[in-house]
Amino acid sequence: MLNVLNREDAVALVREKTASLSPGTEKVNIRDAGGRILACDIVSSENVPSFDRTTVDGYAVNAADTFGAGASIPAQFEIAGEIPMGEKADFAIKRGQCVKISTGGMLPAGADAAVMVEHTDCDEDLCLIYKSAAPYENITRKGDDIAEGETALKKGTVIGPAQTGVLAALGITEVEVCKKPVVAVISTGDEIVTGSPEPGQIRDVNTFLLSAALKQYGCDVFGYGAVADKRDEIETALKECLKTADAVIISGGSSAGARDMTADIIGSLGKAYFHGIAMKPGKPTIFGIVDNKPVFGLPGHPLAAYFVFRLIVTAYLRSVMNLPDDKPLCEGTLAANIPSNHGREEFLCVRFDENKKIVPLHTKSGIISVLSEAQGFIRIPRNTEGLGKGTVTEVFSL
Amino acid sequence: MLNVLNREDAVALVREKTASLSPGTEKVNIRDAGGRILACDIVSSENVPSFDRTTVDGYAVNAADTFGAGASIPAQFEIAGEIPMGEKADFAIKRGQCVKISTGGMLPAGADAAVMVEHTDCDEDLCLIYKSAAPYENITRKGDDIAEGETALKKGTVIGPAQTGVLAALGITEVEVCKKPVVAVISTGDEIVTGSPEPGQIRDVNTFLLSAALKQYGCDVFGYGAVADKRDEIETALKECLKTADAVIISGGSSAGARDMTADIIGSLGKAYFHGIAMKPGKPTIFGIVDNKPVFGLPGHPLAAYFVFRLIVTAYLRSVMNLPDDKPLCEGTLAANIPSNHGREEFLCVRFDENKKIVPLHTKSGIISVLSEAQGFIRIPRNTEGLGKGTVTEVFSL
Secondary structure, rough: OOHHHHOOHHHHHHHHHHHOOOOOOEEHHHHHHOOEEEEEEEEEOOOEEOOOOOOOOEEEEEEHHOOOOOOOOOOOEEEEEEEEOOOOOOHHHHHHHEEEOOOOOEEEEEOEEEEEEHHHOOOOOEEEEEEOOOOOOOOOOOOOOOOOOOEEEEOOEEEEHHHHHHHHHHOEEEEEOOOEEEEEEEEEEEEEOOOOOOOOOOEEOOHHHHHHHHOOOOOOOEEEOOOOOOOOHHHHHHHHHHHHHHHEEEOOOOOOHHHHHHHHHHHHHEEEEEOOOOOOOOOOOEEEEEEEEEEEOOOOHHHHHHHHHHHHHHHHHHHHHHOOOOOEEEEEEEOOEEEEOOOOOEEEEEEEOOOEEEEEEEOOOOOHHHHHOOOOOEEEOOOOOOOOOOEEEEEEOO | OOOOOOHHHHHHHHHHHHOOOOOOOEEEEEHHHOOOOOOEEEEOOEEEEEOOEEOEEEEOOOOOEEEEEEOOOOOEEEEEEEOOOOOOOOOOOOOOOOEEOOOOOOOEEEOEEEEEEEHHHOOOOEEEEOOOOOOOOOOEOOOEEEEOOOEOOOOEOOOOOOHHHHHHHHOOOOEEOOOOEEEEEEEEOOOEEEOOEEEEEEEEHHHHHHHHHHHHHOOOEEEEEEEEHHHHHHHHHHHHHHHHHHEEEEOOOOOOOHHHHHHHHHHOOOEEEEEEOEEEEOOOOOEHHHOOOOEEOOOOOOOOOHHHHHHHHHHHHHHHHOOOOOOOOOOEEHHHHHHHOOOEOOOOOOEEEEEEEEEEEOOOOOHHHHHHOOOOOOOOOOOOOEOOOOOOOOOOOO
């Protein structure tokens, strides 16, 4: 009989045993990189912008020439020309000169600031400036956005719109990202059916729930479907999945006997590391390695299966995809007392009320609908009497 | 010259003018429905579960028969049989009888509670129960999860793993979702290039940034690419985009003249409703309708373009896809004073420090990297002197 672990120890064991089992990396175009995870740091090989730019429409000047200028004492400049947008400012201005420039235009040599057109009064050759400018005022300097040699994006960053923008700014069109792990999902249980359930039977929820969750975490899914709680059927399914997948999730069966059978199969084909975590929901969780691939046994109840996915399976996914550790969404204040005296760490779906207080969503086993109503979940530590109304606690995203 | 609007008025106008421009709905398999938006309420046509189930391994009983039982005074039952998992309990138990049952098994008629095997001492025919059970104890009743006639999921819900699970539990394999709006992106500016920039030129960031953001909001993207700030080029691009897209975004040019040209083109081909919003960043925003399709003119600076996308363009997307209104991620406390005296509503990227306080990420115009470092943004209302250190304020997701 394997020991029951604390969640922290279970997570550490999963990370340790799967650390070297990364599915590798691949190159993708940045147009298709949304949601993918950077496999290495992006170090800038150039300055962005690559030249000093003005951030206003107006006149580029040497700031020192404006010192002392004000609403009633304009500084006077000779207009040396105009910098067309997108063209190189290939001349220098002398002291006392200025050039007309549009937002985003390149500063000529000799200029170190820009004055908004609103603070000037100009004719063709002469420009009066009614405001003094500090050096670098209204200027984005070369490298201000991203400097040459700077780590613009860190390994493990999820590529969202902003990161795609940074890559585009650096002229990078292809990036090295983590390959999507292929995870197989097997749903077991004599009561689980794929078609219409007869009395006593229920529909396979976990294949769909876990597949969608896996896709959200950037995995490809091999949905094996539902099998009965029979040793040979589960063993056949597991072997079949191990042929194509990087990891396998077996959810259910819900009875103690069925769970022991799953642990037995994992142990006989490879090595089972734990069977049971001191958490609620999620106690009957199994973890092992078969053929150098992680195999997770999840509870049959959808809500419990989801919490184990979210808290245990994602430890493996985060580890092999170099994702940062899970962080709480925010903190909030409990709207009600939450009793808990299980000696187990407890996880509870919550929503926010109209005063932004945290409302626990208590539920029975086997319920899926509460998950679709929840806006997050909270953690109640082991060996407490629960959490009192008014307690400030962290809320995690589902 | 069109008026400058407050953001709220701009959003209201966008919603009003685009309310009837929905791209319609389509059916998708729930396996492919992740991230899509429900086009109608999902009302359950059945009870989930469809029968009373036990949530423990043990014995199903009539609760009343256990009343008074305790650790030293067991109640005695005749074992009437066993309910195999997944099979119909097609017999009734009499008073004084119990049946063996596994977690998830169907309760037979006559039983209304289950007792965990740990609280029993049984041989083949006789079972002693050392604990009294309340009616419905350890039972999930028919319809407890989702009752027949209940609205299980509301129109406008984003389909995530939990929602996919609910649909699977209801036996629904196809759902009606909003069609993905096709949005075209045109990047304008004489300084914008697609290849390697010469001095004075910069790379096209907005096409990539906005395309990725649009995909995140569930749109299909038609990336037209970069065009110069020339009236005929922009007009040609806009007409081309209107052939295939449901909406068009034109970002840039950054100079006042270029912006006026974009507003002119929209006005001449259709109707421009506003040019300018009293917000920072994002002042030079244009909105109009051409060929019954919304056209947005966004600032050229990536950060400003992104905020206008996030605050204005998504008002259109939320409206036509029936998405719920934008809600803050959470509340937090400012770690520093934030001055603001622009008479404009201001939006600022922020991150959280190690004490979970909000740190503003001040930045110059034209910067993209700050967006990739930010964990959210805050709003500073119009006509304030800014927000003081210690102020509790709402943080919105980027």
